[in-house]
Structure formats: structure tokens, C-alpha cells
Amino acid sequence: MWIEMTLNGKPVAVEAPPDISLLDLLRDYLNLTGTKEGCAVGECGACAVIMDGRLVNSCMVLAPQAHGSEVITIEGVHGPDGGPNDLQQNFIEYGAVQCGICIPGMIMAGEALLMHNPNPSRQEIRMGLAGNLCRCTGYQQIVDAIEATAKGRQKG
Amino acid sequence: MSHFTQPLEYVGRPAQRVDALDKVMGRAKYIADYRVPGMLHARCLRSTLPHARIARLDTTPALRVPGVRAVITSDDFVDHGLYGFPVKDKYMLAYQKVRYVGEAIATVAADTPQAALAGAQAILCELEPLPALFDATRALDPDAPQVGPDRKNGNREHPNLKSDHMLVCKGNAEAELADCPIVLDRRYFTDWQEHAYIEPEGVLAIPTPEGGVVVYAPNQSPFINQNNLAMVLGLPINLVRVIQPTVGGSFGGKDDIIYESSAQAAKLALVTGRPVRMVFSREESLVASYKRDAMHMHIRLGADRDGTLRACWFRGILDSGAYASETPFTAWRASIHAMGAYRYNACDVDVYCVYTNNGYAGAFRGFGNPEVCFAVEQTVDELADMLGMDPIDLRLKNCLRLGDETAHGQKLDESMGLVECINTVRRLSDWDRKRAEYSRQTSTEKRRGIGVAIMYHGMSLGAEGADYAGATISVLPDYSVDLTSGLTDYGTGSRTVFTLIAAEELGVRPDRIRIQRPDTNTAIESGPTVASRTTVLGGNAMRAAARNLRQTLDLAAADLLRCDPQQLIRVGESYVGPDEEAVAWEKIVDHAREMGLILSAHGKWEAPKIVWDHHHGRGTPYMAYVYGAQVAEVEVDLRTGNTQVLHLWAVHDIGKVIFPQGAYGQLYGGITQGLGYALTEQITYRDGYIQETNFESYLIPTSVDVPEITAQFVESSYSYGPYGAKNIAEPSLVPTAPAIANAIAHATGRRVRELPMNLERVLLGHDLQPPASRDAAIRGVWMETRSMPQTPAPAAPRIYA
Numbered sequence: 016m017w018i019e020m021t022l023n024g025k026p027v028a029v030e031a032p033p034d035i036s037l038l039d040l041l042r043d044y045l046n047l048t049g050t051k052e053g054c055a056v057g058e059c060g061a062c063a064v065i066m067d068g069r070l071v072n073s074c075m076v077l078a079p080q081a082h083g084s085e086v087i088t089i090e091g092v093h094g095p096d097g098g099p100n101d102l103q104q105n106f107i108e109y110g111a112v113q114c115g116i117c118i119p120g121m122i123m124a125g126e127a128l129l130m131h132n133p134n135p136s137r138q139e140i141r142m143g144l145a146g147n148l149c150r151c152t153g154y155q156q157i158v159d160a161i162e163a164t165a166k167g168r169q170k171g
Numbered sequence: 172m173s174h175f176t177q178p179l180e181y182v183g184r185p186a187q188r189v190d191a192l193d194k195v196m197g198r199a200k201y202i203a204d205y206r207v208p209g210m211l212h213a214r215c216l217r218s219t220l221p222h223a224r225i226a227r228l229d230t231t232p233a234l235r236v237p238g239v240r241a242v243i244t245s246d247d248f249v250d251h252g253l254y255g256f257p258v259k260d261k262y263m264l265a266y267q268k269v270r271y272v273g274e275a276i277a278t279v280a281a282d283t284p285q286a287a288l289a290g291a292q293a294i295l296c297e298l299e300p301l302p303a304l305f306d307a308t309r310a311l312d313p314d315a316p317q318v319g320p321d322r323k324n325g326n327r328e329h330p331n332l333k334s335d336h337m338l339v340c341k342g343n344a345e346a347e348l349a350d351c352p353i354v355l356d357r358r359y360f361t362d363w364q365e366h367a368y369i370e371p372e373g374v375l376a377i378p379t380p381e382g383g384v385v386v387y388a389p390n391q392s393p394f395i396n397q398n399n400l401a402m403v404l405g406l407p408i409n410l411v412r413v414i415q416p417t418v419g420g421s422f423g424g425k426d427d428i429i430y431e432s433s434a435q436a437a438k439l440a441l442v443t444g445r446p447v448r449m450v451f452s453r454e455e456s457l458v459a460s461y462k463r464d465a466m467h468m469h470i471r472l473g474a475d476r477d478g479t480l481r482a483c484w485f486r487g488i489l490d491s492g493a494y495a496s497e498t499p500f501t502a503w504r505a506s507i508h509a510m511g512a513y514r515y516n517a518c519d520v521d522v523y524c525v526y527t528n529n530g531y532a533g534a535f536r537g538f539g540n541p542e543v544c545f546a547v548e549q550t551v552d553e554l555a556d557m558l559g560m561d562p563i564d565l566r567l568k569n570c571l572r573l574g575d576e577t578a579h580g581q582k583l584d585e586s587m588g589l590v591e592c593i594n595t596v597r598r599l600s601d602w603d604r605k606r607a608e609y610s611r612q613t614s615t616e617k618r619r620g621i622g623v624a625i626m627y628h629g630m631s632l633g634a635e636g637a638d639y640a641g642a643t644i645s646v647l648p649d650y651s652v653d654l655t656s657g658l659t660d661y662g663t664g665s666r667t668v669f670t671l672i673a674a675e676e677l678g679v680r681p682d683r684i685r686i687q688r689p690d691t692n693t694a695i696e697s698g699p700t701v702a703s704r705t706t707v708l709g710g711n712a713m714r715a716a717a718r719n720l721r722q723t724l725d726l727a728a729a730d731l732l733r734c735d736p737q738q739l740i741r742v743g744e745s746y747v748g749p750d751e752e753a754v755a756w757e758k759i760v761d762h763a764r765e766m767g768l769i770l771s772a773h774g775k776w777e778a779p780k781i782v783w784d785h786h787h788g789r790g791t792p793y794m795a796y797v798y799g800a801q802v803a804e805v806e807v808d809l810r811t812g813n814t815q816v817l818h819l820w821a822v823h824d825i826g827k828v829i830f831p832q833g834a835y836g837q838l839y840g841g842i843t844q845g846l847g848y849a850l851t852e853q854i855t856y857r858d859g860y861i862q863e864t865n866f867e868s869y870l871i872p873t874s875v876d877v878p879e880i881t882a883q884f885v886e887s888s889y890s891y892g893p894y895g896a897k898n899i900a901e902p903s904l905v906p907t908a909p910a911i912a913n914a915i916a917h918a919t920g921r922r923v924r925e926l927p928m929n930l931e932r933v934l935l936g937h938d939l940q941p942p943a944s945r946d947a948a949i950r951g952v953w954m955e956t957r958s959m960p961q962t963p964a965p966a967a968p969r970i971y972a
């Protein structure tokens with residue numbers, strides 16, 4: 016079937032079987048491999064994308080459900096010059112990145128959190144990341160990076 | 172010109188990971204992200220029985236499945252693909268027998284993953300069950316079924332004995348114990364742990380026109396993989412090239428399982444002439460991959476009434492499953508650390524591993540030390556409780572100090588920061604106030620506790636093997652500097668460590684430097700990337716390489732500036748001679764080239780020799796040690812057994828810190844794995860079948876399970892380390908579980924002697940649903956012991972008058 020959506024701000028139409036996940040659609044049919052698969056059962060958040068303003072695990076979304084929606088993946092997150100945005104820059108500066116496999120999902124979760132709660136406490140940041148597993152960092156520097164970004168955006 | 176007296180410009184200063192930008196942008200490529208034209212997909216047929224004879228294996232039906240291009244079995248490898256170090260006991264695909272549920276039997280390559288799966292399912296495979304063994308403590312019984320391999324050397328030992336008895340012997344521990352007024356006699360058990368890297372296993376093999384193969388493999392040690400591949404494929408080694416792509420976490424876990432996958436994909440690539448990629452699902456990863464061993468421990472500690480430790484007697488059996496992998500080394504490291512970082516008059520340690528049919532165990536961060544630390548650090552705590560002593564005071568009274576001799580006979584004559592770690596963690600955690608306050612709690616709902624654990628950890632391989640590393644450095648035409656190391660970065664940050672070291676020695680900005688992916692074609696073989704050895708071994712090699720290159724550039728600069736090299740000084744990257752004019756680094760490079768000098772160099776470094784007498788359990792097991800102390804504060808819900816860790820403090824002596832942000836990251840991450848090990852991570856082999864097959868049942872800590880962590884480093888310089896550095900990756904998780912256990916005991920008065928300390932073990936002191944093999948009598952216990960005693964009596968220690 017044909018699936019149409021707005022992907023990272025641009026309209027796309029792609030033909031794909033109806034029984035695949037949005038994750039597979041992104042990775043295998045649209046060649047956007049920034050979104051990762053860690054479990055395929057909705058437990059790890061490596062596949063997180065923002066769909067119609069909500070953070071979703073794309074492995075748990077059937078591709079046809081994305082029809083007509085607006086999807087943002089890690090490839091759609093960047094600064095005006097195409098380089099890192101403030102959140103991504105803070106992930107670098109605060110040492111929030113180790114192996115990196117969870118990081119696209121973490122960035123998406125961070126953006127979604129800040130969209131809905133521009134001034135979160137550290138505990139609220141932890142709650143916002145609770146669906147994203149990281150085996151390397153212990154989360155502390157990820158929380159630091161999101162906290163710093165929130166403060167920076169508050170200042171404008 | 173002296174490099175030693177100048178302040179360090181890059182080492183130890185704030186820096187950013189060299190690969191962070193690609194990762195935050197989603198551009199870093201992991202194996203599952205690689206796509207090459209004509210690529211086939213591979214899938215394994217895996218064993219459904221824990222121990223069986225392969226009675227029939229017919230792959231022809233798979234070849235009739237549309238899309239299937241090839242199927243391989245052990246017959247397709249030289250010597251059936253037998254490999255393994257230090258014990259050669261595993262096949263790249265099962266040969267004649269399977270020994271665990273999930274063992275690979277045959278591999279199919281097909282046009283699509285779906286066709287590969289259909290092909291694997293079409294294979295005719297008849298397995299004839301054999302008696303299996305699941306209880307490691309019975310493995311050496313005379314009537315235990317043989318599950319280990321036949322031995323060619325005359326079978327001196329029980330075939331289920333996997334390793335030698337690893338001994339540490341000092342004095343006569345039995346006699347010393349008999350003479351101690353206080354002896355604690357305790358048994359501990361630590362369970363299997365899964366690495367749970369978020370990137371499951373995968374490989375990509377590409378055949379070359381010369382008949383060789385290039386394998387992209389997220390392994391830790393590409394040269395071992397290359398050697399194995401050449402051996403089982405029957406290829407000269409120069410036709411096998413292994414490249415490490417970005418690795419999505421490993422923690423010790425991506426060696427053997429990746430070597431096997433590499434061999435299978437490589438063989439299929441050679442057979443089909445097409446690239447072959449294999450990527451595991453999470454379920455396949457959990458079922459097939461090796462884990463941290465489970466360990467049965469029996470410890471007896473003897474002390475005087477004033478708390479002076481006198482003797483340690485320790486027996487440990489590693490249930491390390493169906494194959495050896497690196498577990499004989501794990502057993503050795505466990506034996507060396509079994510008595511903890513304390514002084515004793517006498518010590519008697521014996522640790523060994525056995526074959527069972529519970530999956531298989533291999534390397535995992537900490538490598539035997541987290542297991543034994545859980546036992547010894549709780550036993551020491553129990554001793555403090557018994558004597559009414561503060562647990563930190565008792566540790567300070569007995570812990571190893573500068574100038575002491577370890578139980579093995581090693582003199583600790585430098586870089587010893589343990590006491591400072593303990594004192595610092597005591598202060599940071601406000602230990603004395605909290606310890607007193609929480610000892611007075613009366614609540615029957617929730618109680619808090621605070622607990623401590625200390626550790627030491629031998630650096631690098633020690634007596635496990637030859638300890639050396641190499642590195643290369645060169646200046647490229649665009650004046651960038653290119654590095655290679657034979658040791659790899661699977662998320663640890665070592666690429667950044669090497670970059671900072673090269674920048675420091677060469678006197679150039681880190682952003683001028685690029686470090687190549689580990690590639691057996693370009694890097695120098697450096698032994699395995701394990702044992703937290705990368706910073707010291709690889710760092711020293713990189714330092715040597717950079718110094719060699721620096722010497723060449725200094726010569727060129729001296730020639731251009733008409734002076735002696737000793738007269739040169741550096742201002743930023745520029746060289747300044749006696750006439751005080753700054754000359755750009757690029758100009759010096761140009762001049763060196765005009766002089767015909769070669770602007771590339773390599774460096775090699777070998778660790779100081781160590782001596783270990785395996786038969787007598789005496790010697791110098793490691794070149795040096797890192798030390799650490801952690802404190803955990805917990806709140807236990809007495810009604811449910813739920814333990815929330817409220818805060819963790821960690822102070823570790825790791826020598827000079829080279830890349831601070833990375834070192835803190837290693838510490839936080841390791842502690843988090845230790846927290847999961849302590850509380851939630853449980854692998855259950857029920858009659859050989861793993862029960863936890865994805866993250867909904869294998870519970871690793873989430874961001875809300877992990878508290879804020881306060882971390883600090885003690886930098887007691889090590890003379891052989893680069894700039895005095897030691898290491899951090901593994902030690903970080905070693906004391907976390909016992910610190911939490913001791914905090915739980917403080918909160919509840921109840922000792923949990925098994926990992927993980929899940930709800931029922933904290934609440935009841937045992938499992939709610941005992942495994943089928945245990946005595947059925949304890950099944951009814953839930954009703955009887957529902958309400959927890961207010962002040963449970965401590966288990967009676969054995970006290971000699």
C-alpha cells in the first residue's frame with residue numbers, strides 16, 4: 016500500500032506492505048537508519064520518534080498508522096545550519112554519549128519532553144526518559160544535558 | 172627539550188568525545204545500518220535442547236525454499252570450526268552434539284530475512300536428548316552426566332571440570348581459623364547476568380576478488396577474530412580483514428558470539444560470492460549469547476575480637492555453562508580478588524569452573540570480581556555488625572595500605588589510594604550521621620539504610636597472558652594527524668583518550684587528529700581489548716608513537732630554525748627557536764618532507780613482567796591495582812520488599828584521569844550495571860531454558876531506577892601508566908551490589924546472600940517460586956513468613972571460645 020506522511024517537514028509517499036512497523040518503514044524503505052532497533056517490543060526506546068507531537072516507539076506503530084501523520088526522526092533534528100541543535104550540542108558537551116546506540120531515541124525523548132514541559136526538574140527529566148534504556152551512561156550526564164538545554168531555552 | 176615539566180595541555184582537561192557528533196546526529200553507522208548491493212541475510216538454526224546428539228542434519232530442504240542461496244554446517248569449516256581460547260572446546264557451528272539451548276547448528280543465507288528464516292525452519296534436524304546437567308554444585312559428582320568435551324590428555328580430571336583449581340595460598344588458613352575467637356562461615360550465590368548492550372549482535376561479510384573476505388564485526392578484539400577466521404576458513408591471514416564499525420555497547424559481551432557469527436557470515440559470503448549480513452533480534456541475543464557466570468561461594472573469615480582480620484578461606488564454583496569461552500581466566504581473576512582488599516595472616520582460596528548445560532558464560536565487565544566482592548564485602552560487614560563496630564572503621568582497620576603485602580605476596584609500593592577513597596566517600600555521603608540515624612528507625616513500613624563496600628582490581632591481563640600494545644601515527648598531506656590503535660573503542664571513549672595523548676605529545680590541537688576505525692589491515696596487533704587495559708597499554712603505545720613522530724618534527728624544526736632541538740620551545744602548535752619567531756606547525760611539516768624525513772611512526776609498549784605460580788598460588792598477579800569505595804543509601808519497603816536506591820557515592824583511585832568526562836561516564840555507567848546486578852537483573856535457566864528473552868522480563872535499570880550519583884576520583888599516580896593513569900571501566904561496577912546489600916541489611920536487619928536481591932529475597936529471604944530442582948517443602952513458606960520480624964536475629968556465627 017502507499018503510505019503518505021510528512022517526514023521531517025517534507026511530504027513523502029512510499030509503497031510498503033501493510034504489516035510492517037513504522038520502524039521498518041523508516042529504516043528499510045526510507046533508508047533513515049538513525050532510528051535504531053533495540054528490542055522490537057516497545058521496551059527500549061531506541062526506535063523513538065515524534066509522531067504528531069507525541070513520542071512513540073516506532074517499533075510498536077504499524078506503518079499504515081503513520082499515514083497522514085507528521086513524523087520527526089533524528090534525521091530531522093538539527094540546528095539551522097544543519098549541525099547539532101542546542102540539545103545535541105549539550106549531549107556532546109556534558110558527555111551524555113558513550114556507545115551511542117540509544118542516543119537518537121534519547122534526543123527524541125528529550126525534545127518531546129521539552130516540548131511539553133519546558134522547565135522540567137531533574138526528576139521530571141528522569142520520568143521523561145523512563146521509556147528509553149541506556150546500558151552505558153547511567154543516565155546522569157543525559158539528564159545533565161537535557162537540564163542545561165531547558166535552562167538555555169528558558170533564557171531564549 | 173623536556174616534555175615532563177610542562178603543564179599538561181590536553182590530558183586531564185575538559186574534552187569532548189571524538190565520535191559524539193556523529194552519534195547525536197544519528198549518522199553513526201552500526202552493523203544493522205550497513206546496506207551494500209547484493210547483500211544476503213543470514214539466519215541460524217538453533218538448538219531447542221540443552222544437551223543432545225545431532226542424529227540427523229539435512230539441509231537440502233532449506234535450499235528448495237525460494238530465495239535461499241546457501242546453507243552451511245560445521246562440515247563447511249576446517250576441523251569443523253573448532254576454536255576457543257584458552258580452551259578449544261567450541262565449534263563455529265555445533266558438531267555432533269549441542270550443549271545449550273540456543274546453540275547454532277546451521278546457518279542459511281537468503282535474499283531476504285524472511286526467506287532466511289523460512290530456510291532455517293526447513294532444515295531437517297533431529298536431536299536425540301542426552302542427560303543434561305544444570306546444577307554446578309553437582310557437576311563433579313562421580314555420577315554426573317558428562318557434559319564437557321572428551322579430553323585428549325588422558326582424562327586426569329572429571330570431564331566436567333573446565334578449569335584448573337585457581338589457588339591463592341598464604342600460611343595455614345585452617346590452623347589460623349581454628350585459632351580465631353570469631354569465625355564467620357557464609358555461603359553466597361551470584362546469578363547470571365546479561366550484558367544487554369542495546370545493539371544486538373550482528374556482522375557483515377564481504378567477499379573479495381582475491382578469494383578472501385572483509386568482515387565488519389562489532390567485536391572487541393578484531394585480531395582474534397581474524398585469526399579464528401583464517402583458521403576455520405583455511406585462508407592465509409592476509410586474505411582475512413576484520414574492521415570494527417561503531418559498536419553499540421559490549422561490556423565484555425561481543426567476543427566469542429561475534430567470532431562465531433563472523434565465521435558463519437564469512438563462509439556464506441565465500442560460498443555465495445555475495446555480501447552476507449546477519450543481525451540478531453533481542454530474543455536471539457538473549458538466548459544465544461554468553462553471559463556473566465553464576466557463582467557459588469563459600470567463605471570463612473576469621474578475626475580477633477577487636478576486629479583484626481586474620482584468615483580467609485574461600486571456595487568458589489563458577490557455573491559457566493556449556494563452553495569455556497574466557498571463564499578459566501574469570502575464575503583466576505575471581506581467585507585473586509576473593510579475599511578482598513585486606514591484610515590477612517593466612518589465606519586459602521580455591522576457585523574453579525565447571526561445565527553445565529545452562530547457556531554459557533564468558534567475559535563480562537569485572538570478570539569474576541563483582542561476584543567475589545559480593546561475598547567478601549558482605550561477610551566483612553557482618554563481622555562489623557557482630558562486633559558492634561562501624562563498618563567503615565572495621566575496613567580502615569584492615570584494608571591494604573601503601574607498603575603492605577597482599578595475600579598473594581605482592582608488595583604495594585606505589586599508587587595506593589584506597590584509604591583516601593574510603594575517607595572521602597565517608598565524608599561525601601555524610602556516613603556517620605546517617606548510619607547512626609538509620610540505626611534508630613522503628614517504622615514497620617519503610618526503612619532506610621546506608622551501606623559501604625570497598626574493592627581493588629588488578630590492572631590489565633596480569634598472569635592471563637602476554638601484555639603489549641602497538642599504535643601508529645602519521646601526518647597526512649592536509650596536515651591532519653592520523654592514528655591507529657590495535658585496541659578498540661566499543662563505547663568506552665578510548666579513541667578520545669588516544670587522541671588527547673597524541674595531541675599532548677605532539678603539541679597539536681586535538682581537532683587536527685583523526686583516529687581510524689580498528690582495522691586488521693592498518694592497526695598493529697595489540698592483544699585483546701579486555702581487562703580495562705586500553706588506557707594504560709594502548710595509551711602508552713600511542714604515547715610512544717607520538718613521541719617518535721615528535722622527535723622527527725623536532726629535528727626538522729631545529730634544522731629550519733638553525734638551532735639544537737633542545738633550544739626549541741612551543742607556543743601553541745608553533746615552534747619557536749632562539750630568534751623568537753613563531754613558525755607554524757605546517758611549515759615544520761613541509762620542511763620535514765623537504766628533508767626527506769618520514770612523518771609516520773609507530774609505538775609499542777609492553778607491561779612490566781609479572782610472575783605467578785599457579786601451583787602454589789603465590790606471586791605478583793598484576794602489575795598494579797585500582798581501588799575504590801562506594802556507599803549506597805536505600806529505602807526498603809518492609810511490606811513489599813521493594814528497594815529504592817536513594818543515592819550512590821563512589822570514589823575511585825584510577826591514577827591520573829586523562830579524559831575526565833569519559834571517566835565519569837564509565838563510573839556512572841558501571842555503577843548502573845552494578846545496580847541492576849544487585850536488584851533486578853535475573854537470568855533464570857529452567858532446565859536449561861532461559862526464561863528472560865527480552866527487556867520486558869530482563870530488567871535493566873531505567874532512568875528512574877538510578878539515583879543521582881556523586882562521584883570523585885583519587886589520582887594516585889602510577890609510574891608505568893601514561894601520565895600516571897590507571898583504569899576505570901571494570902572496577903566501577905564491582906562494589907555496587909555489595910554496597911546496596913549492606914545498605915539493605917542496615918535497613919532491614921536481613922542479609923540477602925543471593926543476587927539479584929529481588930522483592931521476595933529482600934522480604935522473605937528466599938525465592939517465592941523456588942526453581943523446580945529445589946526442595947518442595949519451602950513452597951508453602953509465603954503464607955508463614957508474610958509478616959517480617961521487626962528485628963530479625965542475626966544468623967548465629969560460629970564462635971570459638
Ligand code: FES
Pocket residue numbers: 051052053054055056057058059060061062063072073074075
Ligand atoms: S526497538 Fe522499539 S522500543 Fe525497543
Ligand code: FES
Pocket residue numbers: 111112113114115116117118148149150151152369419420662
Ligand atoms: S550510550 Fe550506549 S546504550 Fe546509551
